[in-house]
Amino acid sequence: MVTRAVNLLAVSLLVTATVLTGCAKRPAMTQASAPPPAAAPMPPPPPPPVVVQETVKETVVATPAAPAPSPPTAAPATPAPTARPAPKEFAVNANVKDIFFDFDRYNVKPEAAKVLDDDAAWLKANAGQLVLIEGHCDERGTVEYNLVLGERRAKAAMNYLVAQGVQASRFTVISYGKERPFCTEHTEACWSQNRRAHFLVKAQ
């Protein structure tokens, strides 16, 4: 009787020991009933970005409003900013009229070519004027693609004028895509107004 009980106990202990040994090989875990062992996989307290986020939320104006001339760590071989004239310095001149484009197109239409001929004549007669050509799109496109389409339109106008004898170095081209529309109605009448190469000039 005693022997059998002791045997049972011994077997139980052996089984337990075996299972415990086996369990020890498994990854450490936290149990609801046991105090958390040191190796429990507890996520660490949030790293610094959490604290910094609080700072940002309180002081949203921390972002630089004016262009901060900080030395970029990535230093691309870009032309110096002074090589690009400030768009704000250009103004509309009634003698240099805009041209308009078909939907999704950037080719200079015959009626637009007539307008450009007149523009070219005035520009050749006023050689001291620099030209900023803005390319625009109507709203029926996505942001990025309209940016490049607008540039295509501005360049198409420029190339035509250069071919008419206006000096290429007088031109600066900029695309606003669909971001600076001339009208905002959702109609073809408005859309056709926005598919445009827009001219601005300034004295050299």
Next chain:
Amino acid sequence: MTIRRVALLLAPLFLLAPLVLMTRPPAPHAQGVDVFLNVTGGGTKKLNIAIPEFTLVGGTDTAGATKALAAVIGTDLNFSGLFQVVTATGPVSPNNPDVLRKLWSDFAAAGAHAGLHGLLTVRGDRLEVEARLYDLTSPDQRPIATRKFEMSPAQVRRLAHRIADDVVLQFTGQRGIADTKLAFTRAAGQAKEIYVADYDGAGAGAVTQNKSLNLSPAWSPDARSLAITSFSRGYPDLYRIFPFERRPEQVLSAFAGINSSPAWSPDGQHVALTLSKDGNPEIYVLNVGTGAFRRLTRHPAIDTEPTWSPDGRQMAFVSDRSGGPRIFAMDVEGGNVRQLTEGAHHTQPRWSPRGDVIAYTAREGRFTIWVVNADGSSPRRLADSGDNQSATWSPDGRHLAFQTSRLGGWQIFAMFPDGSEQSPLIRGGSDTSPSWSPRLP
């Protein structure tokens, strides 16, 4: 007592002990995953989880955190599409295991497969939560895992998001995406500024204030910076801004012409972008560390809007070399160019983090969002109510956010990659061009 009797008394205990030990969950992740698979069968069925209001076990909860935590976790888990959250009842005393057991039994009887019990301690300037996950499909309500979290009290929502993400990890082996941000552009008069909000729309704030056009935000893989195209200096240049640090913006690219459509490589070392400086919009890759540019496309057609495959070896992009913009793919050296889509006007490709599909915008009268397999097969439409553009993937590839005009004006919505459950994500402005951040570190 005699030895014999002691031995007999103790023996059953020892016999029981191994049984208890063997039914102890082997590893929290494995067991949670087993419960999940048993309930869902690997299909679309959801796991029902009960999240009673958290229990305050220390300090005073003046901000209602016990309710807020349970509520936000519940919203996060419902949003994941993997869970059906059972509404909570009142708080539970942690010192009363009988009450807790009865509560879980009631929930189990009502169909809950799992329960989450949170114990909150408010200690000075920290919130500490012990989150206990239970398997209610087991008659003895086995614990799955206990995890500890802490956060400052001002970040209650973030604490909830991290707990929710851990619950998803316990059940699926992959962390959830509740602790993420959305960057987007918001109209401000004639200008567009970049905003950042939590993925669920909370806490939206401006991260640019230059009163100019700021476009196309793209998160870096470390979630610490955004590449943007900005007209802040008069021309479309590419910048890197740091929304969470007091750190000045960096100029990434300011060539003549267009500097646009930034796309970070998965390893965060490169930014693919569009430059027109060489006469024509082409795709280049900038090494952010060295500042060196490498040109990938050489074609007189428009090439723009690169997007990287998650293994960093392929890119999809927009080209109109076949007439009209369509989605193409190439390897990251610029070779093996192939057309993926045919038909109308396709732009804004975004390669899923899972690698299997590419989302894009089609113009078919109105704008719609489609996905196509990475090999170009099976294009299918997802969103077509009103105009829909600018899809962005959650970091686990389980969700898309996009802009839609279906409610009048632009608004950012979310949906699943099969197009189901389209619902508003961000409210409060005319919002476009969303970019979903990686999981926050």
